[in-house]
Amino acid sequence: MLVARPAQHVALSSKPSPFLIIVKDLKNIRECCHKLPQQPLSYKTILGVVTSKLYLYVSKHNNVAKRKILVDEESNLPSHQSVFKDEAKLDINYIPQQLPHREKEHRLLMEFFSFLSRYPERMAQRVIITGDVGTGKTVLAQHFGASIVSETNKRAVKLRYVHINCREYRGSLQPILHQAVTVFRPKYPARGYSADEVLSTLMQVLDEENAFMVLTLDEFDSLIDNEGSDAVYKLTRIQEMRQGKPQRLSFIFIMRDLKSLAHLDESARSTLQRSIINLERYGKPQLVDILNQRVSLAFELGAIEEDVVDLIAELAFTETGNARFGIELMWRSGKYADAEQVEMVEPECVRMAVSNIIPGVRRSDLAGLGLHEKIFLLAVARYFKENEQAYALLSEIEKTYAVICEEIGEQPNSHTQIWNYAQFLSKMRILKVEVESSTTRGRSTRISLLSIPAHELEKELSTSLEKVSR
Numbered sequence: 424m425l426v427a428r429p430a431q432h433v434a435l436s437s438k439p440s441p442f443l444i445i446v447k448d449l450k451n452i453r454e455c456c457h458k459l460p461q462q463p464l465s466y467k468t469i470l471g472v473v474t475s476k477l478y479l480y481v482s483k484h485n486n487v488a489k490r491k492i493l494v495d496e497e498s499n500l501p502s503h504q505s506v507f508k509d510e511a512k513l514d515i516n517y518i519p520q521q522l523p524h525r526e527k528e529h530r531l532l533m534e535f536f537s538f539l540s541r542y543p544e545r546m547a548q549r550v551i552i553t554g555d556v557g558t559g560k561t562v563l564a565q566h567f568g569a570s571i572v573s574e575t576n577k578r579a580v581k582l583r584y585v586h587i588n589c590r591e592y593r594g595s596l597q598p599i600l601h602q603a604v605t606v607f608r609p610k611y612p613a614r615g616y617s618a619d620e621v622l623s624t625l626m627q628v629l630d631e632e633n634a635f636m637v638l639t640l641d642e643f644d645s646l647i648d649n650e651g652s653d654a655v656y657k658l659t660r661i662q663e664m665r666q667g668k669p670q671r672l673s674f675i676f677i678m679r680d681l682k683s684l685a686h687l688d689e690s691a692r693s694t695l696q697r698s699i700i701n702l703e704r705y706g707k708p709q710l711v712d713i714l715n716q717r718v719s720l721a722f723e724l725g726a727i728e729e730d731v732v733d734l735i736a737e738l739a740f741t742e743t744g745n746a747r748f749g750i751e752l753m754w755r756s757g758k759y760a761d762a763e764q765v766e767m768v769e770p771e772c773v774r775m776a777v778s779n780i781i782p783g784v785r786r787s788d789l790a791g792l793g794l795h796e797k798i799f800l801l802a803v804a805r806y807f808k809e810n811e812q813a814y815a816l817l818s819e820i821e822k823t824y825a826v827i828c829e830e831i832g833e834q835p836n837s838h839t840q841i842w843n844y845a846q847f848l849s850k851m852r853i854l855k856v857e858v859e860s861s862t863t864r865g866r867s868t869r870i871s872l873l874s875i876p877a878h879e880l881e882k883e884l885s886t887s888l889e890k891v892s893r
């Protein structure tokens with residue numbers, strides 16, 4: 424009903440420009456929408472509806488001349504300028520040239536590995552980096568990797584920095600080592616060799632190439648959880664098997680805290696705990712600096728004001744000093760500004776963005792799940808959305824899982840598999856899984872959803888599964 428008004432303008436007169444009238448009227452329409460109980464519509468949506476009504480009107484009257492005017496006018500419409508200059512600079516994989524407030528730790532890493540430039544064959548190093556979520560562990564290691572490679576290259580030392588996230592390989596040593604070998608031997612087969620064999624191939628390849636490697640094992644706790652002390656031995660004792668040969672392989676192990684080391688036996692633990700760099704949580708002023716660095720790279724000049732950056736930093740500070748949260752929130756706020764077709768990122772855009780962000784879980788963690796893990800997690804989300812309960816029995820979730828499988832035309836997996844999914848998601852700290860012994864019902868498994876609102880999780884997973892089924 425609301426959109427009929429501008430359409431009539433156009434129908435009755437082609438002068439002044441029908442689209443300009445619409446643009447003017449958009450504001451009025453939007454204001455009217457604000458008075459309605461529904462969500463306010465964005466300019467883009469209104470424009471879309473208005474345009475389609477216009478075309479309907481014109482085509483109904485079969486007026487070729489009028490249709491031509493409309494098409495011409497549309498191409499003259501001023502298109503909305505994005506607040507972003509280069510939003511890729513806010514991508515999680517972007518590595519900035521400088522890391523504000525991590526200079527000291529960067530220097531320390533360079534010190535620990537300085538032997539690589541001078542006498543690389545004589546030493547190998549093991550360093551652990553710890554720190555809470557979003558404190559810059561991954562980006563610090565990657566930044567260091569780029570610096571040390573360029574430093575050693577100047578001295579004609581053939582060094583490769585390899586960064587592997589253990590969680591992506593489900594904490595399994597063999598594929599992790601395979602990935603390292605493929606840096607030099609891209610066709611090395613993924614299957615058919617044990618972890619020990621792949622490790623000795625890696626050393627052999629490094630010898631053949633007269634090369635050195637700093638291998639960073641990110642989210643190392645997932646490797647410890649999955650493989651235990653054995654894997655740590657294999658990695659750290661490799662040189663003992665090659666007495667007299669050059670040292671070629673150094674390690675950086677990244678984990679949020681040292682708790683998982685408690686699962687290791689004493690001697691495996693002692694091979695690890697040498698140099699530990701702990702990254703303190705960022706304070707608010709530090710987060711402001713980190714965000715400001717991205718503002719100049721990612722946003723148009725003046726598109727985001729100091730106060731708004733301050734607000735985002737404040738929110739990231741309350742989220743445990745998490746820089747990722749701040750950067751993601753800034754990107755989302757920009758997206759809201761663009762969708763609203765406003766010139767600047769307004770505080771309201773930040774508030775809208777923050778209410779739609781998933782705290783406690785990283786989007787990349789969800790993206791890395793397998794199809795049936797996603798379906799299972801969607802079942803958990805749906806269950807808790809529909810039932811106001813803190814706990815659910817695994818058997819109840821299993822029923823919802825089967826329903827979703829049917830909806831998307833997938834064969835449901837066995838109970839054992841479902842149990843494995845629950846265990847895996849519990850290790851990722853998305854779910855909590857408890858086995859209860861009750862005298863009446865025997866043993867039952869209770870599931871609870873930790874720090875993510877069920878409806879947010881459902882939305883995120885539904886979108887991701889839609890993409891898969893398309």
Ligand SMILES: Nc1ncnc2c1ncn2[C@@H]1O[C@H](COP(=O)(O)OP(=O)(O)OP(=O)(O)O)[C@@H](O)[C@H]1O
Pocket residue numbers: 514515516517518519521522523524525554555556557558559560561562563679713716746747750
């Ligand atoms: N000092 C910094 N300067 C610039 N950007 C930073 C800094 N610290 C962190 N970031 C950015 O914040 C985001 C999160 O950092 P990073 O991924 O390194 O955190 P993390 O400690 O590895 O977190 P997690 O424990 O969740 O893996 C990344 O986009 C990273 O580029």
Ligand SMILES: [Mg+2]
Pocket residue numbers: 560561562641
């Ligand atoms: Mg990380």
